[in-house]
Amino acid sequence: MTPTKSEYNARHLSVLEGLEAVRKRPGMYIGSTDSRGLMHCLWEIIDNSVDEALAGYGHQITVVLHKDGCVEVHDDGRGIPIDKEPRTGLSGVEVVFTKLHAGGKFGGGSYTASGGLHGVGASVVNALSSRLDVQVDRGGKTYQMSFRRGEPGKFADKSTPSPEAPFEPFVSGSELEVVGKARRGVTGTRIRYWADRQIFTPDAQFSYDELVTRARTTAFLIPGLRITVRDERRAPGTPGEFESHEEVFQHDGGISEFAEFLATDDSVTDVWRFQGEASFTETVPVLDDGGHSRLQEVERDCEVDVALRWGIGYDTTVRTFVNIIATPKGGTHQTGFEQALVKVFRKQIEANSRRLKAGNDKIDKDDVLAGLTAVLTVRLAEPQFEGQTKEILGTPAVRQIVSKVVEKELTKALTATKRDQKNQANAVLEKVVAEMKSRISARLHKETQRRKNALETSSMPTKLVECRSTDVEKSELFIVEGDSALGTARLARDSEYQALLPIRGKILNVQKASVTDMLANAECAALIQVIGAGSGRTFDVDAARYGKVVMMTDADVDGAHIRTLLLTLFYRYMRPLVEAGKVYAAVPPLHRVEIVNRGSKPNEMVYTYSERELHTLLTRLEAEGRGYKEPIQRYKGLGEMDADQLAETTMDIRHRMLRRVTVEGAEAAERAFSLLMGSDVAPRKDFIIAGAATLDAEQIDA
Known part of the structure; x- marks a missing residue:
C-alpha cells in the first residue's frame, strides 16, 4: 500500500x-x-x-x-x-x-x-x-x-x-x-x-x-x-x-565532621583531610558586545577538599560534590580520586610487600574502597555538567587535578613517621592487603559446588559432622559449644538434614581484630568455609550451603558471650545472612521438673527456660496440690543432657523453640559488644561508673 x-x-x-x-x-x-x-x-x-x-x-x-x-x-x-x-x-x-x-x-x-x-x-x-x-x-x-x-x-x-x-x-x-x-x-x-x-x-x-x-x-x-x-x-x-x-x-566541622557522620563502623584510621588547588585553561564561547560568540581561552582555579577514613567494615560510602551540588553518579572528580587511591596504595604495598606478605598479586579498586568513607568536594567556576540535573561532572581537567592532590597528600599520610599516624597507615595497608587476599580466595572458590559433604572434599574442616540432604532450604547447621555438646548433639540430631560444627570455646573478638587476624583464626575460618558463601563484600547469600544457621550454646553467661561473639562475626562479615533471616539461636531449657502423677499414670516431664518460669510452675503445682520429685534438675550445659532430652527440647523440629536473629538484634549485640569488649576504653569506663551504684554485690560469683 x-x-x-x-x-x-x-x-x-x-x-x-x-x-x-x-x-x-x-x-x-x-x-x-x-x-x-x-x-x-x-x-x-x-x-x-x-x-x-x-x-x-x-x-x-x-x-x-x-x-x-x-x-x-x-x-x-x-x-x-x-x-x-x-x-x-x-x-x-x-x-x-x-x-x-x-x-x-x-x-x-x-x-x-x-x-x-x-x-x-x-x-x-x-x-x-x-x-x-x-x-x-x-x-x-x-x-x-x-x-x-x-x-x-x-x-x-x-x-x-x-x-x-x-x-x-x-x-x-x-x-x-x-x-x-x-x-x-x-x-x-x-x-x-x-x-x-x-x-x-x-x-x-x-x-x-x-x-x-x-x-x-x-x-x-x-x-x-x-x-x-x-x-x-x-x-x-x-x-x-x-x-x-x-x-x-x-x-x-565541615566535611571532616560529615565523614564521621556517614561512617557506621569502628575506625581503622582517623579522618584524614586532604586539600589543594590548581589552575587549568579552558576554551569556552564568550559573547562580545555585539552578541556574537567567539572562542576564548580562560584560566580557571579548581579547589579540592577531601575528608576520608577507613573503618573495620567493608561497605563503601563516597559522596562527591561540585560547588556543594551533589553528583551522585560521579564524574571526572571521582574518577581522579579513585585513580589516585589505587596508584598510591599499589606503590606503597609494593614497597612494603615483604612486611605485608602481599605476594605478587595486584590490588584493585574494590580492595582500596572496602571500608572507606569519603567526602570529596571540588570548587570551580562554570563546571561542565551532563544535563540540567547536574548528576555527573564532565570537566576533563578536574580529573588530573584531583588525582595529583590526593596522590600527594595520601602518600604523605601513608609514609608519616609520627607513631600514631604510622600505626594508622600500617593498619590501613594491612586491611587493603587482607581485602585483596579475600577477593582472590573468593574467586578461586567461586565455582566450587554449593553442596559437598566432608567425604567429597578435603576443603571442609574435619570436625564438621555433615548431613545427608542436598536440599539447601531444609538443611540446618548447628554451631555447638565444645566436644561434650557435640557428642550429645550427634546422637540427638536428625542426620538427614542437620549438620554439626563444634567450636572451641569463645571465638576471636572480631570487633577489635583486623580482617587478616579474622581469616587466620581457625574457628572463624572454619565457619566461613562451612557456610560456603564467602565473607565481607564478596558474601553471596544465595551460595550459602544451609537454609538455617543455629547457634546452640549453653544457657549461661559464657553461652551468651559466645552467642554475642558469633553474632558480631555474622553481622560484620556475613550480614546478608542475618538480613535474610537465616541465623537463629537455639533455646535450651534451664530446668527439668518431674511431676508426680497419682496412680499408674506415668510421671510428666516439664522443661522450663528461666527462673521466673520455674517459680510460676512450682506455684501452680502447689495450688493444684500436685507434687514433684526433688531435686529439680538444673542443666549447667548442653553436655549434661541426654540425647533424647536434647532432641526433644532443642533440636527436634516438632518441639524445639528457635529465636530468629534480626538485623536490629545483631546491631544491638554489636553495640553491646563494642561497648564491653571494644578497643575504645572511655565509653566502657563511663558505663561501669554509671552502673556501679545499682550493682548487687551478693550476686557476684566469687
Missing part, C-alpha cells in the same frame, strides 16, 4: 518561546513530573540561596513547607538585583524569573563558584508554578513581584495568598512593587511558590526526609551556615504529623 502524501512545510513548525517551552516539555528541565521533579524544583530555589552563602554573603536559610501545599525559601544573602537590566529594560527580579539562561553565574564576577550555572533554575520553577511570590530586601526597602505560571502581574488577595485568587497580568509594563521597609543593612530574598498541579502528577509530594538530608549535607559542606527546615503540613507519616516540626542544622 502506497503511503498517502502529506504536505509538510514551514507553517507546520512550532516555535516555543520563553517559558512556554518549559511548560510544554518539563521533563527536559527537571527530569520528571512526579515527586522527584517536584523536589528538583525545590533544590533549584534552595541552591540559589546556598550559592549566596557559598560566596560569603549569607549565613541563614529557612525552608518552610506550608499547610496549603506551597513552599517558602528565605535567605539573608544580598537579594536579587532590583535595578533595570540594560538589554531588556526589565528589573533584575523579572529577568531572573522569566528569562531562560539569565542570571549572575555566567562569568560576570558575581560568583567565583556556584551550583547554578545554566541560568534556568528560578525561571523553570516559575514556569511550573501556579503562583510564585518573591520579596527582596535591599536598600532599606522590601520589593515584591508575583507571577502566575511564569507571567508577571498582581493577585487580588484578600487575606491569605492563594493561587486561586483573581489575577491581573501586567499589560503595558511590569511593576516591581515596594511593599514595606527593611531594616538598615538587612538584605535577603523570600520566595514562596505553589507547584502547578496541571504539570505535576496528583501524587507528587515534597519529601520531608529528602529535604532534611539535603539540608544536613549542605550544612556540612558550608561550615557556619545555619539551615532551618520547618514542616507545617501535618502530613501522616512525617515527624510533623501532629504538630509543626522544625529542625536546625549547623556544622562548623
Whole structure:
C-alpha cells in the first residue's frame, strides 16, 4: 500500500518561546513530573540561596513547607538585583524569573563558584508554578513581584495568598512593587511558590526526609551556615504529623565532621583531610558586545577538599560534590580520586610487600574502597555538567587535578613517621592487603559446588559432622559449644538434614581484630568455609550451603558471650545472612521438673527456660496440690543432657523453640559488644561508673 502524501512545510513548525517551552516539555528541565521533579524544583530555589552563602554573603536559610501545599525559601544573602537590566529594560527580579539562561553565574564576577550555572533554575520553577511570590530586601526597602505560571502581574488577595485568587497580568509594563521597609543593612530574598498541579502528577509530594538530608549535607559542606527546615503540613507519616516540626542544622566541622557522620563502623584510621588547588585553561564561547560568540581561552582555579577514613567494615560510602551540588553518579572528580587511591596504595604495598606478605598479586579498586568513607568536594567556576540535573561532572581537567592532590597528600599520610599516624597507615595497608587476599580466595572458590559433604572434599574442616540432604532450604547447621555438646548433639540430631560444627570455646573478638587476624583464626575460618558463601563484600547469600544457621550454646553467661561473639562475626562479615533471616539461636531449657502423677499414670516431664518460669510452675503445682520429685534438675550445659532430652527440647523440629536473629538484634549485640569488649576504653569506663551504684554485690560469683 502506497503511503498517502502529506504536505509538510514551514507553517507546520512550532516555535516555543520563553517559558512556554518549559511548560510544554518539563521533563527536559527537571527530569520528571512526579515527586522527584517536584523536589528538583525545590533544590533549584534552595541552591540559589546556598550559592549566596557559598560566596560569603549569607549565613541563614529557612525552608518552610506550608499547610496549603506551597513552599517558602528565605535567605539573608544580598537579594536579587532590583535595578533595570540594560538589554531588556526589565528589573533584575523579572529577568531572573522569566528569562531562560539569565542570571549572575555566567562569568560576570558575581560568583567565583556556584551550583547554578545554566541560568534556568528560578525561571523553570516559575514556569511550573501556579503562583510564585518573591520579596527582596535591599536598600532599606522590601520589593515584591508575583507571577502566575511564569507571567508577571498582581493577585487580588484578600487575606491569605492563594493561587486561586483573581489575577491581573501586567499589560503595558511590569511593576516591581515596594511593599514595606527593611531594616538598615538587612538584605535577603523570600520566595514562596505553589507547584502547578496541571504539570505535576496528583501524587507528587515534597519529601520531608529528602529535604532534611539535603539540608544536613549542605550544612556540612558550608561550615557556619545555619539551615532551618520547618514542616507545617501535618502530613501522616512525617515527624510533623501532629504538630509543626522544625529542625536546625549547623556544622562548623565541615566535611571532616560529615565523614564521621556517614561512617557506621569502628575506625581503622582517623579522618584524614586532604586539600589543594590548581589552575587549568579552558576554551569556552564568550559573547562580545555585539552578541556574537567567539572562542576564548580562560584560566580557571579548581579547589579540592577531601575528608576520608577507613573503618573495620567493608561497605563503601563516597559522596562527591561540585560547588556543594551533589553528583551522585560521579564524574571526572571521582574518577581522579579513585585513580589516585589505587596508584598510591599499589606503590606503597609494593614497597612494603615483604612486611605485608602481599605476594605478587595486584590490588584493585574494590580492595582500596572496602571500608572507606569519603567526602570529596571540588570548587570551580562554570563546571561542565551532563544535563540540567547536574548528576555527573564532565570537566576533563578536574580529573588530573584531583588525582595529583590526593596522590600527594595520601602518600604523605601513608609514609608519616609520627607513631600514631604510622600505626594508622600500617593498619590501613594491612586491611587493603587482607581485602585483596579475600577477593582472590573468593574467586578461586567461586565455582566450587554449593553442596559437598566432608567425604567429597578435603576443603571442609574435619570436625564438621555433615548431613545427608542436598536440599539447601531444609538443611540446618548447628554451631555447638565444645566436644561434650557435640557428642550429645550427634546422637540427638536428625542426620538427614542437620549438620554439626563444634567450636572451641569463645571465638576471636572480631570487633577489635583486623580482617587478616579474622581469616587466620581457625574457628572463624572454619565457619566461613562451612557456610560456603564467602565473607565481607564478596558474601553471596544465595551460595550459602544451609537454609538455617543455629547457634546452640549453653544457657549461661559464657553461652551468651559466645552467642554475642558469633553474632558480631555474622553481622560484620556475613550480614546478608542475618538480613535474610537465616541465623537463629537455639533455646535450651534451664530446668527439668518431674511431676508426680497419682496412680499408674506415668510421671510428666516439664522443661522450663528461666527462673521466673520455674517459680510460676512450682506455684501452680502447689495450688493444684500436685507434687514433684526433688531435686529439680538444673542443666549447667548442653553436655549434661541426654540425647533424647536434647532432641526433644532443642533440636527436634516438632518441639524445639528457635529465636530468629534480626538485623536490629545483631546491631544491638554489636553495640553491646563494642561497648564491653571494644578497643575504645572511655565509653566502657563511663558505663561501669554509671552502673556501679545499682550493682548487687551478693550476686557476684566469687
